[in-house]
Amino acid sequence: MSKGKIVSIHSFRGGTGKSNTAANLAAHAALAGKRVGVVDTDIQSPGIHALFGLNEIKMGRTLNDFLHNKCGIAEAAFPVGEKGTDAEGRAKLAGKNLWFVPSSIKGQEINLVIREGYDFNKMNEGIQTLIRELDLDYLFIDTHPGLNEETLLAIAISDIIIIILRPDDQDIQGTAVTVDVARSLDVPNLMLLVNKALPNLDHEDMKSRFEAGFQVPVAGILPLTFDVAENASRDLFSLRHPDHEWSRALRAVAETVLSID
């Protein structure tokens, strides 16, 4: 297997559960003994940090600092298995090799990036450096929804892209465009993940419809559940409630991702 696979988690619109899914998938890769990194490239609206137990007080160096040449990328990597085990779910990551590079949640720094932009080569360099310095097996990228330039960059450098969508018209239309773009950028592995599917629907039927409609494999169908919504922003749900239906479906997706050669 080649080292350092880049896995982008993407969705065309917000609210699909993208960050939550990215964090839980990365956690399962780490639990499986892999060396895993997660980078929050959603600079405009960061959110995944809370799932790894970071807040404004605990957050040290960030991706923004790296992009503005204030530190090396690895200095911004928060060791989740060492310092982020302060919640029931995350406690299971103790001693695991999982690092998280947050985006700054300071308004001023977010504005700076939005106003002045940043060097895309610098971002790319950071990601490659992180993989090398931490000797990563997988690097998960949590992208900004939509198809702006920074997201296109993430897609362009990915080995695997997981597009998350809800079973509704707008997400289906936007996902079709994203699939075309990912193909145009020669992403070797493309898969869909349907989230927030109504539990009483026929998920197998949905899977085959989506696969036929997009011509892309569906890695999993995760059910809509208020349990996830209630807990998600504080802890890694699938680690905290491993027997929950959502967690079981997510684990199956993680296994699919890890099985890609």
Next chain:
Amino acid sequence: MNEEATRQLKKFPFFRDLPDETLLALSQKVSARRIARDDVLMRKGDEGDSLFMILDGWVKIVTEDSAGDELIINQCGPGETIGEMALIDQSPRSATAIALDEAEVLELRQDAFLEILNEWPDLSMALIRSIASRLRFSTIYIQKAIEWSRRTAAGDYSFIEHTPPIMKRTGSDDDKAGQLLFAFFQMVHRVKEREEGLKRQLDKLAFEIDHARRKQAFEDITSTEFYSKLKEQAKKLRAQRDQDDSREAK
């Protein structure tokens, strides 16, 4: 003894704000009654001529359903009053009150009440104030319910997201309007959930992609200079990594 009676009267929101001398005068007009379980305190249809204040124990307020079976519409306990409307309008009892267990109540008869009303005008003010505040609350709740009904009819359920849930309090008649609003709130929640469920099931039937729009969006994104450069860079990067991989493999 009189002090004790005054203290007891103060337990009732109805009389709480009255000065001690008024309460003292009132306490001389009330009589304490002990009732056993299943004793009937008042019966639906009877002439209503007294107010009951519960000191201890619980009383059920019942009426009959269409089949003639007992229907409990409320339960009242210590600190609550029953039948206060009778002091004013003397209309027949609208429901029957039966002791759920042994209970102690204070009874104030209408004739006694009217007698002291003349001497103690603040007592009638207390009565009016209590009725006014109940009316005010009811009006606010009814206005809310009307507004919510209109919005629900128009398919706008957003108010249940912005309006904090109303706590359901058990107890007095005063809160009936609040309970109605709470029930209304829950009803709209359920209606919304059911409707969304149905909508999603329908969406499932319509897996449709607008291919013209899809093509246009794709062209908008890929026709920029940025995209061409990115595609070029990505190609180089992938080639480089493939090379590194095969070198590592050797």
